[in-house]
Amino acid sequence: MLTTKDNIDFKKVNKNLKRELSELGFNIQNQPCLNLLSRALGYKNYNTYLGLNQEVSNIQRESIREYLINETGDYLDFKDKEYLSEYKEIEKVVYLTEFNIYNVFVDKEVSSNGDRYFLQFKLKKDETKRVFFAPTYETFSLFVNPSIEEAHDDDDFDIKGIEKEHLKNSFRDTIKHIGQKLFYNKEIHNDLVDLMDAIYNDRKVLSSFIKQYPEKVLKDKYDSLAPAFYQ
Numbered sequence: 608m609l610t611t612k613d614n615i616d617f618k619k620v621n622k623n624l625k626r627e628l629s630e631l632g633f634n635i636q637n638q639p640c641l642n643l644l645s646r647a648l649g650y651k652n653y654n655t656y657l658g659l660n661q662e663v664s665n666i667q668r669e670s671i672r673e674y675l676i677n678e679t680g681d682y683l684d685f686k687d688k689e690y691l692s693e694y695k696e697i698e699k700v701v702y703l704t705e706f707n708i709y710n711v712f713v714d715k716e717v718s719s720n721g722d723r724y725f726l727q728f729k730l731k732k733d734e735t736k737r738v739f740f741a742p743t744y745e746t747f748s749l750f751v752n753p754s755i756e757e758a759h760d761d762d763d764f765d766i767k768g769i770e771k772e773h774l775k776n777s778f779r780d781t782i783k784h785i786g787q788k789l790f791y792n793k794e795i796h797n798d799l800v801d802l803m804d805a806i807y808n809d810r811k812v813l814s815s816f817i818k819q820y821p822e823k824v825l826k827d828k829y830d831s832l833a834p835a836f837y838q
Contacts, residue, residue, distance in 0.1 A: 688792035724825035738798040
């Protein structure tokens with residue numbers, strides 16, 4: 608496999624490649640060209656390249672953190688909220704591995720249609736250990752029940768899509784609702800917008816990653832390591 612410089616401008620190289628191909632009579636769309644360039648470097652596709660070259664991915668990231676903060680600033684008041692000096696690890700989810708800037712866990716959903724096992728992603732550098740993202744459901748989860756101190760159940764955080772054009776109203780409206788709750792303090796809020804900012808850039812990379820873990824593998828992992836209370 609070929610290696611690239613840490614500061615490579617992959618999209619600029621891709622643009623140059625598209626131009627050269629066009630001059631030779633080959634017209635190719637942007638994403639297929641990115642995949643072609645990645646395969647020339649020895650990777651399966653562009654998402655795999657980004658996943659294995661996080662320093663390159665970081666160069667191309669678009670931060671929406673400030674956007675999210677500004678959209679909700681007028682609706683939040685963190686006075687008299689529940690702050691903790693130390694947050695405990697969540698027992699309900701089972702640690703699986705690490706991937707780039709995330710710790711990856713297995714979670715279990717119990718329903719009348721049968722149990723489901725799925726991945727949850729949490730930032731390594733978070734403060735509360737309470738904010739997760741489940742690609743299977745496209746859902747952010749806040750583990751704050753039955754209390755923020757002894758949490759093991761989550762509240763789903765539905766934003767109707769992570770694309771920026773959908774965030775303006777759905778994220779703001781949801782924050783208006785949960786921002787009134789005592790558990791929703793500044794620490795939780797910061798972890799949430801940090802995770803949303805990361806997921807905004809990494810959705811496709813995570814999609815490729817989760818294909819490595821079929822549900823049977825997740826079930827076996829969960830059943831072998833989860834505390835008996837949650838099995």
